[in-house]
Amino acid sequence: MAEVTPFPFATLDELKQRWPDFPAGADDHATVLLEDASQFILDTVPNAAMAAEATRRRIVCAVVRRAMPVPGAEAGYSSIQQAAGPFSQTMTPVNPSGDFYLTKAERKALGDGTQKAFGAQVGSLYTVQHLPWCSINFGATYCSCGADIAGAPIYEGA
Ligand SMILES: [Zn+2]
Secondary structure, eight states, X not given: OOOOSSSSSSOHHHHHHTOTTOOTTOHHHHHHHHHHHHHHHHHHOGGXXXXXXXXXXXXXXXXXXXXXXXXXXXXXXXXXXXXXXXXXXXEEESSTTXXXXXXXXXXXXXXXXXXXXXXXXXXXXXXXXXXXXXXXXXXXXXXXXXXXXXXXXXXXXX
């Protein structure tokens, strides 16, 4: 595998810059997660090695952030039940095992599935040319020249 620099994709400071409420005392944990998540991204989307440095940095920070539940933060917990007394707080982490995962948009930004996306785009770029007097050109919701079913006009004197 090609050497990717920098590795990890982001430093602890860069993570904190993107995370104003970074949990106090989590520095060591976050440092390890940045390394793990960087490797996770390379393992999951090998094309990430070719992605822009800034893209890798942004995404590794997002992955680490999701893997680190923050006590009291709504984003990290699905429910917070506070009973009487300071020590009876119950929290349910949304991502309890701290799993790393990438969203679809992140995978795309990292270059995953580039070939497939291109193939799909070719199909959708295909445009059908209707006859000038096709009903569709007169505000109708249907085509009278047959171009919508045949890909080219076949009725109406085509
Ligand atoms: Zn038509």
